[in-house]
Amino acid sequence: MRNDRAERMSEDDDHRSQPSDLDFTTNKARNCSPVASGSGSGVTEEFQPTYLDEVLDNVLENVLDFLTSRRDRNAASLVCKSWYRKEAHTRSELFIGNCYAVSPDRVTARFTKVRSLVLKGKPRFADFGLMPPGWGAHFNPWVMPLARAYRPLLEKVHLKRMSVTDDDLEMLAESFPGFKELVLVCCDGFGTSGLSVFVRKCRQLRVLDLVESEVSDDEVDWISCFPEGESCLESLIFDCVECPINFEALERLVSNSPSLKKLGLNRHVSIGQLYRLLLIRGPQLAHLGTGSFSLSELAPHGDQEQEPDYASVFSACKSLVFLSGFREIIPDYLPAIYPVCANLTSLNFSYANIDAEQLRPVIRNCHNVQVFWALDSICDEGLQAVAATCRELRELRVFPIDAREDGEGSVSEVGLQAISEGCPKLQSILFFCQEMTNAAVIAMSRNCPDLVVFRLCIMGRHRPDHVTGEPMDEGFGAIVMNCKKLTRLATSGLLTDKAFHYIGRYGKLVRTLSFAFAGNTDSGLKYVLEGCPQLQKLEIRDSPFGDAALHSGLHQYYNMRFLWMSSCRLTHEGCRQVAQALPRLVVEAIGSPNKENMEMDDPVDTLYMYRSLQGQRNDVPEFVTIL
Amino acid sequence: MEMERSVSYESDLNFKATELRLGLPGSDETEKQSTPCVRGHKRASSEISEESKGSSKVTDTAPPPAKAHIVGWPPVRSYRKNCFQKNEGEGVGKFVKVSMDGAPYLRKIDLGVYRSYSELLKALENMFKLTIGAYSEREGYHGSEYAPTYEDKDGDWMLVGDVPWEMFISSCKKLRIMKGSEARGLGCSA
Numbered sequence: 001m002r003n004d005r006a007e008r009m010s011e012d013d014d015h016r017s018q019p020s021d022l023d024f025t026t027n028k029a030r031n032c033s034p035v036a037s038g039s040g041s042g043v044t045e046e047f048q049p050t051y052l053d054e055v056l057d058n059v060l061e062n063v064l065d066f067l068t069s070r071r072d073r074n075a076a077s078l079v080c081k082s083w084y085r086k087e088a089h090t091r092s093e094l095f096i097g098n099c100y101a102v103s104p105d106r107v108t109a110r111f112t113k114v115r116s117l118v119l120k121g122k123p124r125f126a127d128f129g130l131m132p133p134g135w136g137a138h139f140n141p142w143v144m145p146l147a148r149a150y151r152p153l154l155e156k157v158h159l160k161r162m163s164v165t166d167d168d169l170e171m172l173a174e175s176f177p178g179f180k181e182l183v184l185v186c187c188d189g190f191g192t193s194g195l196s197v198f199v200r201k202c203r204q205l206r207v208l209d210l211v212e213s214e215v216s217d218d219e220v221d222w223i224s225c226f227p228e229g230e231s232c233l234e235s236l237i238f239d240c241v242e243c244p245i246n247f248e249a250l251e252r253l254v255s256n257s258p259s260l261k262k263l264g265l266n267r268h269v270s271i272g273q274l275y276r277l278l279l280i281r282g283p284q285l286a287h288l289g290t291g292s293f294s295l296s297e298l299a300p301h302g303d304q305e306q307e308p309d310y311a312s313v314f315s316a317c318k319s320l321v322f323l324s325g326f327r328e329i330i331p332d333y334l335p336a337i338y339p340v341c342a343n344l345t346s347l348n349f350s351y352a353n354i355d356a357e358q359l360r361p362v363i364r365n366c367h368n369v370q371v372f373w374a375l376d377s378i379c380d381e382g383l384q385a386v387a388a389t390c391r392e393l394r395e396l397r398v399f400p401i402d403a404r405e406d407g408e409g410s411v412s413e414v415g416l417q418a419i420s421e422g423c424p425k426l427q428s429i430l431f432f433c434q435e436m437t438n439a440a441v442i443a444m445s446r447n448c449p450d451l452v453v454f455r456l457c458i459m460g461r462h463r464p465d466h467v468t469g470e471p472m473d474e475g476f477g478a479i480v481m482n483c484k485k486l487t488r489l490a491t492s493g494l495l496t497d498k499a500f501h502y503i504g505r506y507g508k509l510v511r512t513l514s515f516a517f518a519g520n521t522d523s524g525l526k527y528v529l530e531g532c533p534q535l536q537k538l539e540i541r542d543s544p545f546g547d548a549a550l551h552s553g554l555h556q557y558y559n560m561r562f563l564w565m566s567s568c569r570l571t572h573e574g575c576r577q578v579a580q581a582l583p584r585l586v587v588e589a590i591g592s593p594n595k596e597n598m599e600m601d602d603p604v605d606t607l608y609m610y611r612s613l614q615g616q617r618n619d620v621p622e623f624v625t626i627l
Numbered sequence: 628m629e630m631e632r633s634v635s636y637e638s639d640l641n642f643k644a645t646e647l648r649l650g651l652p653g654s655d656e657t658e659k660q661s662t663p664c665v666r667g668h669k670r671a672s673s674e675i676s677e678e679s680k681g682s683s684k685v686t687d688t689a690p691p692p693a694k695a696h697i698v699g700w701p702p703v704r705s706y707r708k709n710c711f712q713k714n715e716g717e718g719v720g721k722f723v724k725v726s727m728d729g730a731p732y733l734r735k736i737d738l739g740v741y742r743s744y745s746e747l748l749k750a751l752e753n754m755f756k757l758t759i760g761a762y763s764e765r766e767g768y769h770g771s772e773y774a775p776t777y778e779d780k781d782g783d784w785m786l787v788g789d790v791p792w793e794m795f796i797s798s799c800k801k802l803r804i805m806k807g808s809e810a811r812g813l814g815c816s817a
Contacts, residue, residue, distance in 0.1 A: 128699030186704075212706060240706065327710070351710060401711055403703040432701060459701040516700065541699075 057086065064090045089113060092153075096120065097561050099162065100586065103614040104142045108149035116156035116181075117146070123564050123608060124514075125539050126161060127186060130566055130606065132591060134621050138189075139164045141619070147175035156181040156207075163187065166194030173201035181207035191216030192243060196225040203227050209237040209264075217243035224249040233257040237264030239289045239325065244268040254281050261319075264289030267327035270296035271310065271336075278313040285317060290325030293333060293352075310336035324348030324373075331358045341365035348373040350399050356381035363389055373397040376410040376432060383415030387422025395428040405460050409434025413441075413467075420444035428453035435466040436493060441475030445482035454479050455490035461517040461542075464494040471495055477502035480510070487534070490514035500524035504531025511536040515543055522549035529553035539564040547574025550607075554578065557585055562610040566590075570607055572627070573600040578609070579627040586612045587627040588620075709793050723777075723799055727755050728806035738796055744788050751775060755804065762788045774805045 064087055067073050077087040092115040096102060099121045121137025139162045146154060154176050164187050173179060179202045192215060199205065199222060223245045226233075231253065238245075245268060254260060254277050261284060265274065269291030278285075310333060314320075320340045329352045341347075342365050349359070350373040359374070359382045366372075369390045374382065376398055386393070396419060402408055411433050417440045419426065426448040436458050445451070456476075464471055472493035480486060480503050487509050491499065495518040503510065504527030511534050519525065525545040529535070529552050538560065546569035557563065557578070572589065579587040590606040616626045721738040734754060741747040748759050760770030767786050768774040775787040779798040787795070787802070 125699070125702075127704050128702045129705065130699045212704065214706070350707075353711070399707060400701065400703065403701050403708050405697070405701065432703070457701055461697075461700065516702070 057082075060086050061090055068093070070095050092116060094118065098610050098612075099137055099142070100614070100617050101561075101610060101612045104145035106613060108145045112149070113153060114150050115153050116158075117154065118158045118160075119162060120160045121162035123537075123539065123562055124161075125541065125564055125566065130541065132621075132623055135590070135624065136617065136619055136621065137162045138619060139168050143168050143171045143175070147171065151175055152178055155179055155204075156183075158183040158185070159187055160185040161187065163189035164194075165189050166191060166197065169194040169198040170201070173198045177201070178204050180204055183207065183209040183211070184213045185209075185211045186213060188214040191218040192220040192222045192241070193218040196220045196222035200225040200227065204232060206232055206259075207235040208233075209235055209262075210240055211237065212240050215241045215243070219243070221246045221249065223253060226253050229256060231257045232259055234259045235262035235287070236260065237262060237287075237289065239264045239266050239291075239327070241266045247273050251276060251280070257281070258284075261285060262287035262322075265291030265325060267292045270294060271330075271333055272296060272308065275308045275310060275313055278317065282313055282317045282320075284319060286319045287322040288317070288320055288325070290323070290327075292328040293326045294328040294330045311339055315339040318343070320344065322346040324350075326352035329354065334358060334362055337362065338365060342367060344369050346371040349378075350374055350397065353377050353401060355379065356385060360385045366390060368392055371395040373399070375399050375401045377401050379410045380412060380415035380418070383411060384418040384422075387418040390423060391425070393419075393423040393426055396423070396426065397430040398432055399430075400432040400459065403432075403459070407434065407459070409459075413437040413439065416440045417443055420447040424448060425450060427451060430455040430457075430490075432457045432459060434459055435463065436472065436475070437467045438465045438470060438472060438475035438478075439467070441472070442478040445475075445478040449483060450485060451479070451483040452485050453488040454483065454486060455488070455514070456492055457490065458493040460493075462494045463492075471499070473499040473502065477506075480506040484509075486510060488512040491518055492516060496520050497524040497527070500527045504528045507532050509534055513538050515540045517542045519543045519545065522546055522552075525549035526552040529556055533559075535559070536561050538562075540566070540568060542567040544569055547571055547577070550574055550578060554581055557582055557609065558611050560611070562608065564606070564608050566606040568607075570604040571600065572602040572604055575604050575607055575609075576627045584611055584613070584615075585609055586616060589625045589627055591623055705791070709791070709797075721796065723801050725751065725754070725802040725804070727757075727773075727804040728809075730755065736802075738799060743792055744795075748775065748787075751802075751804065757804075759804075764789075772806055774809075775802060776805055777802045 060083065064073075064076065067076060067087075070091075070093070073087055073091055077084045088110045089112050091111050092113055094107070094111055094114045094116065095118045096107070097120050099119050119139070119142065121139075122131060122135065125131065126135070139159060155178060157172065157179075158181075162184075164184065169190055172182075182198070182202075182205070195215070199208065226249075233253070234257075236253075236257075243266075245266065247269065250269075251273075254263070260281055263277070263281065263285055264287070265277075269277075271291070271293050272295070274291050274293070278288075314336050317340050321343055323337065323340065323344055323346065326349060331354050334354070338361070341362060344366055345368055347363075347366060347369050348371075353375060355377055356379050359378045363369075363372075363382075363385050366389055370392050372386060372390060372393060372395070374386075374397070378385075378398075383398070386396075398411055398415075400407065401410075411431070413433075413436050416431060416433075416436065419429075420440070420443050424447055426444075427450050429444075429451070430453075433456075436456065441456065444454075458472070465475070472491070473496055476489070476491050476495070476499050480489065486507065489503065489507065489510055489512070491514070495515075497520045500519055500523070503513070507513075507528075508531075510532050513528065513532070513535065522545055524543070525540070526549055528538070529549075535556060536559075541564075543565075545565065550565070550570060551574070553563070575587055575589060579585060587607070587609040589604045590608055620626060722735050723738055725734045725736055736750065736754070738747070741750065744762070752759055757773055758771045759773050759775060760768045762768055768788075776784050777787055777795070777799045778784055778801045780800065784803075790798075
C-alpha cells in the first residue's frame, strides 16, 4: 500500500487543466509590462526595466511562491510572458505525467529551481504484461540534465513505472549530495547493488520508499551500507524487495534513526525480528509494514522458549495509524494487533490469506479505518463484518487470491451490497469477483453517492448479471448517473454499447476509463469520446472498436494524456490518419509484426498514443513503429 | 489477428493440453491459468476477442471458447499473483524427475536447491554430461542439440527459461531434456 506521498501520485489525482508541459498558447501571450519604456511596441522581450517594474516583479515572485497547486501555476503561467517566466522560475515541485510528453532539456530550460520531481513512465496496462519489455520509460536520459540544471537544489524524486538502472541511482546520489527523498513505485531495472551505492552516498536521506517495484537480488547487503551513526531517516519502505536482508544491520539502523516514522519490512523479516524492531521504535511509528508476520524460515518450530508477548509491544505503538504487511501470516498471531486497531485509519490485509472468522475479531475494533485492503479469502461474511464496523470507510480494495477467470469465487454481490449499506462515505472501490448483479451495483450507486473511483472486475470475460442473465449495462449506468463526483471508472462483465452510451451521457467528470472485452460496435467508443469532456486517460483492450471510432475522438486527443487500445480493430492506415491529423500526438503501434511493409489494412495490435512536445522519442525499440 | 504458437510438439507430449477447442468455460480441465507473459510474445488474447467480436447482439453472444492464454487478465499485477503461487510451491525438497531423450534412466533433482536458471542449467549439464547452449527469448536454446523443457501444473510443456524463476519453481512438475530436431524447433518467437 502506498504511503501518502505515493498516493498523491495516484492516477485519480490528476487535475484537469492545461498541462504544465504544453504551452500552446504562449505564442499568444502578451507582454504585459506596465511601462513599456524604450521601444514603442509591447511585444519585445528586451526592455529597460524601471524601478516600478522591479518592484512589481518582486511582488509577483513573492505571490507566486504561495501557489503550490500545479493547476493554479499552469493557469498563472498563461497570463502573459512575464508571468510565464516568473512562474517558471519559482516552480519548485514539478509533475510530469508522461516522461515522453516533454524532453528533459526543455524541462530544465523552462523550470530553473526545481526541488521535487514526479515523473511517470509506462501506461498502467504495462503492469499486466501487455507491453513487451524494453519498451522504454528510462530514467537515464533525465539524470544528466537534472544534474546539470538542479544541483544542488533537487532533493526529491518520485518515479512511477520507470526503468531505473543501478548507474542512474549512483549518478543521482553523486549529483545531489543533499538528496532527501526517493520514492520508486512500480519501477524496475535496478537491484540491491544500486541501492547500496545510493544509500551509502546520500547521507541526508530522509525517505527511501520502494513500492511494488522489482528489485533484483545482486546479493549485496544494502542495509549495511547506510552510514554509521545517527541517521535522519524518516521513512524506509522495502516490502517489495524480494531478497533477504541483514537483520542486525537493520536493527542498528532503526536504532540510529530517532526520526523514523514509517517502516515497511519485507517478507524475510520474521515476527520475532519485528518484535525487536518495535521494542526500539514502536512508539514513534505511524506506518508499519509488518514483514512476514510469521516465524523465521530457519527457526525450528516448537522449539521456541517463551515466545515474546507480541501484543504488549503493539500496545506501545500509540502512533500507529497505517498497518500493512502480513506477507506470510500465521493467523494465530493476529491477536497481537488488537491493541492498535482502534487507532488505525489504514489496514492492508491484501497479502494475508485469512478467512472471515480470523478477520472478525480484528475488524470489530477498527472503527476509524478509512482504507481497507484485503483478499477475497475473507468472503462475503468478512465484508459484512467490515460493513458492520467501518462506518468511516473511504477506500476498499478486494483482491483475488485465485486470479483466474473461472477460479473459486469467494466474494459476490452479497458482499458488495453489505459494504454499500454499511459504508456510506465510500469514495473509492476496487473489487475483484467471479460474479455480480446489476442490483448490487445499482444499490451501491445509491448508497454511496460520494464515489469518486469505481473499479469492478468481474473476472470472467463477458459475464452477465448472474441472476438475471442481463448485461451489466444498468449497473454501470447507475454508477455514472448517481455518483456525481465520479472521476475514475473501470468496467467488466458483459457490456453492450448501451453502457458506453450511459457513460458518455452522464460521466461528465470522468478522467480515467478502463474497458476490457466490452461493447458491440464503434458507437460505444464514440459515445465516450464525444460525451466525456474531462477524459484524460483511456485504456481499452479486446473490444470491437475500429478506425471510425478512433477518428471520432480527434477533437479530444490533445486534451488527454494518453489513449491505449490493444487487441481492438484498428488498422495501420486508420492510426496513421490520426497521426497526420494531429502532429503533436505521438502514435505508437506496438508489437506490429512487420515494420517494413505496412499495408493499409494491417491490423495494429496495440495502439498507444499521447500528446507530446518533443515529438518522436529517440529510444524506440524495434517492436514499436511510430506512425 | 492470429498469433500462432510456434512451438511444435509431438503427439506423445500431451498434445491435448495445447489444443484449442470450442466449449463452455470450465469444461476443459487442463486449461491454463492465465500467465502474465512478461516477454510479450505469447499473445493469444486476440483469438478470443475475434470470437466475441463476431456476435453483434447481446442475446446470442456465444460463451467464450475454452480458454487460450489470455495475457494480463484478470488485471492483477504479476507480483501479487506470484506471491500466492510462491507460497504453494516454495520450500526445500521440491523434487522433480528429469528425463533426457536417449538416456535409459530418469534422474531426480531438488529444485529448491537452485536459485536461478543458470544454476539449474549448470547442474543439468553436469548431471547428464552435456552442453545445453545459450537461451534467447526469441529462439530458445541454440548452440547445442539439447533444449530443456518442463511440464507445468496444467500439463503443458514449456521451454525452461520462459517464465520468471519463481513462477517456474512453483509450477514445474517434471523436466525433460529434448534432443535433436525437436529441440531446434523450440522457441518462443512470434
